[in-house]
Amino acid sequence: MNFLSDYIYYIGSFGLILIALFIIITRHNLIKKIIGLSILATGVNLLLITVGFIKEGTAPIFSNPNLDPQSMVDPVPQALVLTAIVISVAVLAMALSLAIRLYQHYKTLDMRKIKEQKW
Amino acid sequence: MRNISNIIGLILLFIIAFAVVLSVIWIPFGVPKETVGDYYINEGIDETGAANIVTSVVLNYRGYDTLGEVTILLIAAVGLGAILATIKRKTKKKVVPSSAVLSTGCKFLFPFIMLFGSYIFLHGHLTPGGGFQGGAIIASGYLLVYLGCEKKKINRNRFKIAESLAGLTFVIIGLLGLVFGGYFLLNFLPKGIPNTLLSAGIIPIIYIAIGFKVGSELTGVIDNLIEES
Numbered sequence: 001m002n003f004l005s006d007y008i009y010y011i012g013s014f015g016l017i018l019i020a021l022f023i024i025i026t027r028h029n030l031i032k033k034i035i036g037l038s039i040l041a042t043g044v045n046l047l048l049i050t051v052g053f054i055k056e057g058t059a060p061i062f063s064n065p066n067l068d069p070q071s072m073v074d075p076v077p078q079a080l081v082l083t084a085i086v087i088s089v090a091v092l093a094m095a096l097s098l099a100i101r102l103y104q105h106y107k108t109l110d111m112r113k114i115k116e117q118k119w
Numbered sequence: 120m121r122n123i124s125n126i127i128g129l130i131l132l133f134i135i136a137f138a139v140v141l142s143v144i145w146i147p148f149g150v151p152k153e154t155v156g157d158y159y160i161n162e163g164i165d166e167t168g169a170a171n172i173v174t175s176v177v178l179n180y181r182g183y184d185t186l187g188e189v190t191i192l193l194i195a196a197v198g199l200g201a202i203l204a205t206i207k208r209k210t211k212k213k214v215v216p217s218s219a220v221l222s223t224g225c226k227f228l229f230p231f232i233m234l235f236g237s238y239i240f241l242h243g244h245l246t247p248g249g250g251f252q253g254g255a256i257i258a259s260g261y262l263l264v265y266l267g268c269e270k271k272k273i274n275r276n277r278f279k280i281a282e283s284l285a286g287l288t289f290v291i292i293g294l295l296g297l298v299f300g301g302y303f304l305l306n307f308l309p310k311g312i313p314n315t316l317l318s319a320g321i322i323p324i325i326y327i328a329i330g331f332k333v334g335s336e337l338t339g340v341i342d343n344l345i346e347e348s
Contacts, residue, residue: 090196
């Protein structure tokens with residue numbers, strides 16, 4: 001159980017990433033693929049936050065002058081994830097709008113039934 | 120056919136998982152590391168005046184990065200509008216009017232959501248939160264109006280003007296830093312006392328601009344997705 005308690009955040013984030021890759025590879029519905037993309041973004045964000053984590057650490061905010069700077073978690077991954085969340089929202093909206101257009105043109109969301117695709 | 124692709128997917132995933140385990144097992148979890156983050160934590164409050172170190176990293180040490188991110192959001196919103204605007208809708212959507220309780224509840228909650236969103240982006244340098252989060256909360260308030268009160272529509276031109284002015288504010292403050300100190304996004308205003316509202320120089324101003332920009336952009340995305348599709 002020591003291994004599980006030591007690496008639980010890595011296991012969770014890579015679990016999310018692998019589940020998302022499985023969805024993207026094997027499902028044929030475009031909406032399900034986009035949901036997989038969203039789960040993938042969540043897993044990557046969780047992984048980035050995990051890398052900066054410190055046990056018994058606090059948030060890197062000096063709301064109280066007595067806080068010890070040595071016990072604060074790494075602020076750089078948090079700033080990166082702040083960026084990544086906004087970009088994943090933008091990607092999600094863009095992908096959904098493309099799915100809407102595709103459905104209106106082909107009347108289906110099944111990727112196997114769209115004959116004109118080149119791959 | 121379905122089974123074969125599932126099995127291939129599973130095999131690929133096992134290969135990826137094996138490689139991940141091999142590489143991650145050497146990274147210790149949850150221990151302090153000697154990184155650039157230590158410098159930001161130890162020096163950030165003196166150099167930028169912001170109590171929230173994440174904010175000082177986002178807007179001061181890596182402000183140029185944030186400008187690029189805001190640009191990505193702008194491009195995504197514009198692209199979404201361009202993709203969806205060419206659709207010609209044939210049949211008009213049937214709209215069921217919402218009940219009095221629902222629409223009154225939405226109208227009651229809307230100002231409070233706006234207040235909460237602006238609180239989040241005004242206090243971005245003191246508490247968890249900031250322009251992006253506050254903007255998302257404001258956009259969720261508009262989403263509530265769109266879902267709850269059918270009659271209400273936003274004025275798109277006003278939102279575009281707000282968005283452009285907010286983006287211009289960000290760039291102009293960056294250029295002012297170039298004028299006063301010699302590099303882009305220099306914190307040229309006085310730092311003030313940390314942990315008070317009027318501190319941290321240009322950081323609150325830029326976060327207010329980002330809050331307006333993100334709020335109006337995400338509202339534009341919601342408007343496009345609901346009205347055009």
